Amino acid sequence: MFQRVGADQGKGVLLAWVCIFALSFAFRQPRKKHQWMRIPVFSFLLWMVAVPLESQRLQSPFEANNNYTGRYDEIMAYYRELAQKHSLVKLVEAGPSDVSSFPLNAVILSGRKQFTPEKVRKAGKAVLMINGGIHPGEADGIEAAMLFARDLVTDPRLVALLDRIAVVIIPVYNVGGSLLRNSTTRVNQNGPEVYGFRGNAQYLDLNRDFIKCDSRNALSFSELFRYWDPDVLLETHTTDGADFPYVLTLIASQRHKLQTELGNYFYKRLLPQLYRTVSEQRIEMIPYVHSAGDPATGIYDFMDFPRYSTGYAALFHCMGIMAESHMLKPFAARVSAQRLLMTKLSEALAGQASDVIAVRAEARQAAIQKKVHDIRWQIDTSFADSLLYTGYELGRKISSVTGFERYYFDHSKPYTKRIPYYNTCRPVSSVEVPECYVVPGAYGDVIERLRANGIRMRRLGRDSLIEAEFYRIGDLRSAAKPYEGHFPHRNFSLERVKTHRQYFKGDYLIPVRQDAIRYVVETLEPDAHDSFFRWNFFDAILERKEYFSDFLFEEIAGSILDNDPVLKADFQDRRTKDPAFASNPHAMLEFIYSRSKYAEPGYMLYPVARCFPPD
Ligand SMILES: [Zn+2]
Structure with missing residues (x-):
C-alpha cells in the first residue's frame, strides 16, 4: 500500500535521493572505512519521511484559513494539481454548465488505473458519487471533498479503499452560483466569510432541477450520473431551521419509495453503520430534523420527490444521501464532519461492495418485472416510529422587533428523550404500466431529457395511426405563482380513453421494461409527483386551437x-x-x-400513447 503511494508521489523525491546518494558518494571521506554505507540508509530514511511531506504540500485554501472557502478557480487548481501528482486521480470535463466558459468537472479516484465504469464494474468495485456545491453558499462539503480526495490517495489507511470502490466527485455542481460570491445571502450561517450563491446562472435552484433539467448543469449531471450509475450518491448541504447539538443531519432516499430489499439494506445495514462509525469519532449525527416548529413534537421524513437528488437517485435504485450540516456550527467543524462522513461512507461501501452491487441488481430486476408501479406517495402521519433525540427546550418571549411572541431554543435547558419520528410513506397513486409509450418527436425537450438519462428508445419506421390508451386531462388547477421557472400543475383529473392518434415516422417508441423503468414511468405518467406533464412540457394541449362562431x-x-x-x-x-x-x-x-364530432380530438388529450399487448 505504502509503496504504491511512494512510487506514485515520490518521483521528484526519488530523483533527489539519487542525487544525494551520488553527491555523498563523491565527497565521501576515504579514511573512514565503510562509513559510506550509511549514506544509502540515511538517504532512504530521508525518502521515507519526504514522501508523506511531499504529498502534504498540496494545501487547500480552507487549510490556510479555516473560515474561508475557495473560489471556483482555486478549487479547480487544487484538483488539477492533485491529479498531476497522483495517478489514482483523474480530472475530466463532464459537459457544459450554464456558464459557457466553465464546464462541469468531475474528479475520478480509482485504483489500478480503472477510470471508466466498464473497468470499475469489471473489477467488482462499488461507485460513490459526491455532488458538491449544488448550493455553493453551503460550502463545507466542497472543502471537505477536497480534503477527502487528498486523504484517499495519501493516507495509507485509505488508499486500499480504491481497490474496492471508485469515487466520482463533482467539485462544484452549481458553477454559476459559485461565481456569485458574497458574504450576506446565508444570513443564518456561521461562516465562511465569503461564499457563492444558491441560484445558478439562470437563478434556478439546482436541487429542484433533476427532472425538468432547465439548466445545462442538470442535463450534464444526468449524463454523468447514468454513465457512472453510482451505488450511492452523496450530496452536501448546510441546513437552515431548528437549533440542536448535532453537527450533521442526513436525508436519505425515502425507504418505502425504494424496492423493498434495497430499502431494507439501506436502512438496516448501510445507514446504521454510518451513524455508528461517525458517532464513534464523536461527531453527532441524526436524521434530518424536519419538524413543525418544535422537534420535541416529532420530526417528519422529507418527501424527496425526484426533483431532488435523493429522489432522483432512487429512480435508478441508487441510494441517495443529502448530508445537511448544521448552520450554527463553526465552518471548520462542519468541514471536519463532512470529511469524516465521506471517509466512513467509503469504508462502509468498500466493505460491502459486492452486497451493494447484488442488492441493486435485484432491485432493478424486481422493478422491471412489476406490473403495477406506485407513482405518488405521502408521509403517513398516523404512524410514528421513535427516535432518541437531544435538543433544547423551546422558550418563548416577546419580540422586540414585531411585538409578538417569538420562540427560541433555550441552550440552558437541554434534554434527551424519545420523540415521534414519522418515517413511513405510503403510495397514494399507482398505475398499471403499459408495454411501451409512444412520444411524438415534436416534443424535443422531452426526448432530450430521456436521452440524457440513457433511456432506450426506437424511432417509428413509418407514419402510423396508433390505437392505444390515452389520458384526457380535466379539472386542471395550476400554481398561481411561478415555481422554479414553471407554473406546475397541482391538481387535475385523468380519464382513460381508448382512441387512436396519428404518429409520424421518427416519433419515439419507448419500451417500458428497461433498467430505468422507474424514470420512464415517473416522468411520462402525468399523475407522478414530478412528471413532465406537471412541469409544463405538454401545456399547448391545454388550449383549443379551433373554435366555433x-x-x-x-x-x-x-x-x-x-x-x-x-x-x-x-x-x-x-x-x-x-x-x-x-x-x-x-x-x-x-x-x-x-361533445360533437367537430370538437378537435387533441384538446386536453395527453399525447403520449400507452400501448398494451393485445388481449
Ligand atoms: Zn442546500
Missing part, C-alpha cells in the same frame, strides 16, 4: 341534438339543474360542440 353554430347545434337523443337528454338535464348554465347561451353551445 356562435351565430353559425346555432343551426348545426340544433341538428346535432335532433340526431343524438342521449346528448339531448344530457343537455336538458343540465339546463334544468344548473341555472348558471341555463342562462349562458355560449356555455350551452360549448356543451354541444365539445
Whole structure:
C-alpha cells in the first residue's frame, strides 16, 4: 500500500535521493572505512519521511484559513494539481454548465488505473458519487471533498479503499452560483466569510432541477450520473431551521419509495453503520430534523420527490444521501464532519461492495418485472416510529422587533428523550404500466431529457395511426405563482380513453421494461409527483386551437341534438339543474360542440400513447 503511494508521489523525491546518494558518494571521506554505507540508509530514511511531506504540500485554501472557502478557480487548481501528482486521480470535463466558459468537472479516484465504469464494474468495485456545491453558499462539503480526495490517495489507511470502490466527485455542481460570491445571502450561517450563491446562472435552484433539467448543469449531471450509475450518491448541504447539538443531519432516499430489499439494506445495514462509525469519532449525527416548529413534537421524513437528488437517485435504485450540516456550527467543524462522513461512507461501501452491487441488481430486476408501479406517495402521519433525540427546550418571549411572541431554543435547558419520528410513506397513486409509450418527436425537450438519462428508445419506421390508451386531462388547477421557472400543475383529473392518434415516422417508441423503468414511468405518467406533464412540457394541449362562431353554430347545434337523443337528454338535464348554465347561451353551445364530432380530438388529450399487448 505504502509503496504504491511512494512510487506514485515520490518521483521528484526519488530523483533527489539519487542525487544525494551520488553527491555523498563523491565527497565521501576515504579514511573512514565503510562509513559510506550509511549514506544509502540515511538517504532512504530521508525518502521515507519526504514522501508523506511531499504529498502534504498540496494545501487547500480552507487549510490556510479555516473560515474561508475557495473560489471556483482555486478549487479547480487544487484538483488539477492533485491529479498531476497522483495517478489514482483523474480530472475530466463532464459537459457544459450554464456558464459557457466553465464546464462541469468531475474528479475520478480509482485504483489500478480503472477510470471508466466498464473497468470499475469489471473489477467488482462499488461507485460513490459526491455532488458538491449544488448550493455553493453551503460550502463545507466542497472543502471537505477536497480534503477527502487528498486523504484517499495519501493516507495509507485509505488508499486500499480504491481497490474496492471508485469515487466520482463533482467539485462544484452549481458553477454559476459559485461565481456569485458574497458574504450576506446565508444570513443564518456561521461562516465562511465569503461564499457563492444558491441560484445558478439562470437563478434556478439546482436541487429542484433533476427532472425538468432547465439548466445545462442538470442535463450534464444526468449524463454523468447514468454513465457512472453510482451505488450511492452523496450530496452536501448546510441546513437552515431548528437549533440542536448535532453537527450533521442526513436525508436519505425515502425507504418505502425504494424496492423493498434495497430499502431494507439501506436502512438496516448501510445507514446504521454510518451513524455508528461517525458517532464513534464523536461527531453527532441524526436524521434530518424536519419538524413543525418544535422537534420535541416529532420530526417528519422529507418527501424527496425526484426533483431532488435523493429522489432522483432512487429512480435508478441508487441510494441517495443529502448530508445537511448544521448552520450554527463553526465552518471548520462542519468541514471536519463532512470529511469524516465521506471517509466512513467509503469504508462502509468498500466493505460491502459486492452486497451493494447484488442488492441493486435485484432491485432493478424486481422493478422491471412489476406490473403495477406506485407513482405518488405521502408521509403517513398516523404512524410514528421513535427516535432518541437531544435538543433544547423551546422558550418563548416577546419580540422586540414585531411585538409578538417569538420562540427560541433555550441552550440552558437541554434534554434527551424519545420523540415521534414519522418515517413511513405510503403510495397514494399507482398505475398499471403499459408495454411501451409512444412520444411524438415534436416534443424535443422531452426526448432530450430521456436521452440524457440513457433511456432506450426506437424511432417509428413509418407514419402510423396508433390505437392505444390515452389520458384526457380535466379539472386542471395550476400554481398561481411561478415555481422554479414553471407554473406546475397541482391538481387535475385523468380519464382513460381508448382512441387512436396519428404518429409520424421518427416519433419515439419507448419500451417500458428497461433498467430505468422507474424514470420512464415517473416522468411520462402525468399523475407522478414530478412528471413532465406537471412541469409544463405538454401545456399547448391545454388550449383549443379551433373554435366555433356562435351565430353559425346555432343551426348545426340544433341538428346535432335532433340526431343524438342521449346528448339531448344530457343537455336538458343540465339546463334544468344548473341555472348558471341555463342562462349562458355560449356555455350551452360549448356543451354541444365539445361533445360533437367537430370538437378537435387533441384538446386536453395527453399525447403520449400507452400501448398494451393485445388481449
Ligand atoms: Zn442546500
